[in-house]
Amino acid sequence: MPATKVIVNVPGEQPYDVRIGNGVLGAFGAALKTTPGLENVSRYLVLSDSNVAPLYLKACKEALAAADLKSCDISVPAGEDSKSIAVAEEIWEAMAQLGLGRDAAVIALGGGVVGDLAGFVGSTFMRGVPIVQAPTTLLSMVDSSVGGKTGVNLRAGKNLVGTFTQPRYVCADTSTLATLDEREWACGCGEIAKSAVIDSDDFFFWLVEHANDLAKRETSVVEEAIARCVVFKAGVVAADKTESRGVRECLNYGHTLGHAIEKLSGYGTFSHGAAVAEGMRFAARLGAALVGTPIELVETQDDLLDTLGLPALAWHAAPDTMLDAMKRDKKTRGGQVRFVVPNDVGVREIVNVADDVILEHLEAWALSKEGR
Missing domain, CATH: 3.40.50.1970 (Rossmann fold)
Structure with a gap:
């Protein structure tokens, strides 16, 4: 082609x-x-x-x-x-x-x-x-x-x-x-899924429909996924070149927890995409509690990530250690951790989240990893 x-x-x-x-x-x-x-x-x-x-x-x-x-x-x-x-x-x-x-x-x-x-x-x-x-x-x-x-x-x-x-x-x-290899392929699929969730219904439901083909590396689907991501990102960057207007920050969906996972587990232990996928799962659940993210979106996103070869990670760290790592992230403002959370597909907001709220959700996250 x-x-x-x-x-x-x-x-x-x-x-x-x-x-x-x-x-x-x-x-x-x-x-x-x-x-x-x-x-x-x-x-x-x-x-x-x-x-x-x-x-x-x-x-x-x-x-x-x-x-x-x-x-x-x-x-x-x-x-x-x-x-x-x-x-x-x-x-x-x-x-x-x-x-x-x-x-x-x-x-x-x-x-x-x-x-x-x-x-x-x-x-x-x-x-x-x-x-x-x-x-x-x-x-x-x-x-x-x-x-x-x-x-x-x-x-x-x-x-x-x-x-x-x-x-x-x-x-x-x-x-x-x-x-x-499969790890690196799934890594890229994590960023594709991120873009789809925060972009639009059209991209998200196209990806849900074609997730199996993307996981199997079907040529036309791969090239369309790349093009869709580039078009989406180009639009965001055009609106906020230096991440100073709050628009470009939406590209950090899943990255607040994801970067903490990469740092604490040791860079390279998990691929960037796998860490971001885990961050997306966490942010969607946080969104359900804070801004009313539909539970259907949380579940559909989980299924999508599973299909793309990005299952929930078995790894976790102590909640206070995770919070400390998040506070050192460049997205933190005034000592408060910020999350990109989806209100729905293609609709998102950036929220400052209090430490006690983050710790509560991190504790639930850690417990889920322990099989409780």
């Missing part, structure tokens, strides 16, 4: 294309040659990791060379540990040693970790060089490669240091998804 193009138009920024389709990496170099904002790039740095580089780095560099574009490459160890200031510093030093200047651009070839890290490095090296995203995981295609969030983790929490810098181009070659 032909490639899909979604245009992301953020006020005050150069619009950029997201190309979605099987084999679009082969035309990568030719696309970059005609991309606004990249006309004066003399050399591309392809940043990848130890999992992705052996699979797709050669094809990426060949596509650049076919368009007479010069490139060099750096690979970092795969995994969340690479999203750190220490690794970023190593890349900055390497870029300087390679003689890269303000006429360079950085290509993120990989999943969400590489995309966030490359975006952060590129947006800060020489006070900012252009960034191109070439996502190779379902999670990065449906979420992190679009919207301009970059970041690295601190010991205190996830994504606490970063920038808002839009990419100049996004190349989502769905053929790269063939190498994903």
Whole structure:
């Protein structure tokens, strides 16, 4: 099937294309040659990791060379540990040693970790060089490669240091998804489910209808799911580029508990999507208590996540420990934890929740994990 193009138009920024389709990496170099904002790039740095580089780095560099574009490459160890200031510093030093200047651009070839890290490095090296995203995981295609969030983790929490810098181009070659294992596939499905719940009836009930096909990786369903997520996220980002107007914060549905789970269990113990899915289950139940979220939505969401390979996690931590981790999240305001909760499909609000209320729900959550 032909490639899909979604245009992301953020006020005050150069619009950029997201190309979605099987084999679009082969035309990568030719696309970059005609991309606004990249006309004066003399050399591309392809940043990848130890999992992705052996699979797709050669094809990426060949596509650049076919368009007479010069490139060099750096690979970092795969995994969340690479999203750190220490690794970023190593890349900055390497870029300087390679003689890269303000006429360079950085290509993120990989999943969400590489995309966030490359975006952060590129947006800060020489006070900012252009960034191109070439996502190779379902999670990065449906979420992190679009919207301009970059970041690295601190010991205190996830994504606490970063920038808002839009990419100049996004190349989502769905053929790269063939190498994903079941854990990584389900991880991306978690972000698709998040988008569907907070977007609209149309997206949500389409996903409910096609969940089995998505779990089975049916090509046309996968590409439509990616496109739907990109269109939804592009609209949200256009309305709130830097998460300063309260609109973009809706994308954090499931992330308040999810980030705490990732931090306390140890980054990488659970995939990001699995942690977010657990956070969605928790937030929907919190919404039922606070804003009247229909129990039918809570149950349908549970069934959807189960079908997508994201069952409820068996893991839990002490409620006070969980609350402390949530308070260190960047979404906290004035010491109060904020949750995105669904009033219904496509209708959501952000609520400040008192500590005692959170603890009450965390205690119920922990008890459910103990089988009581």
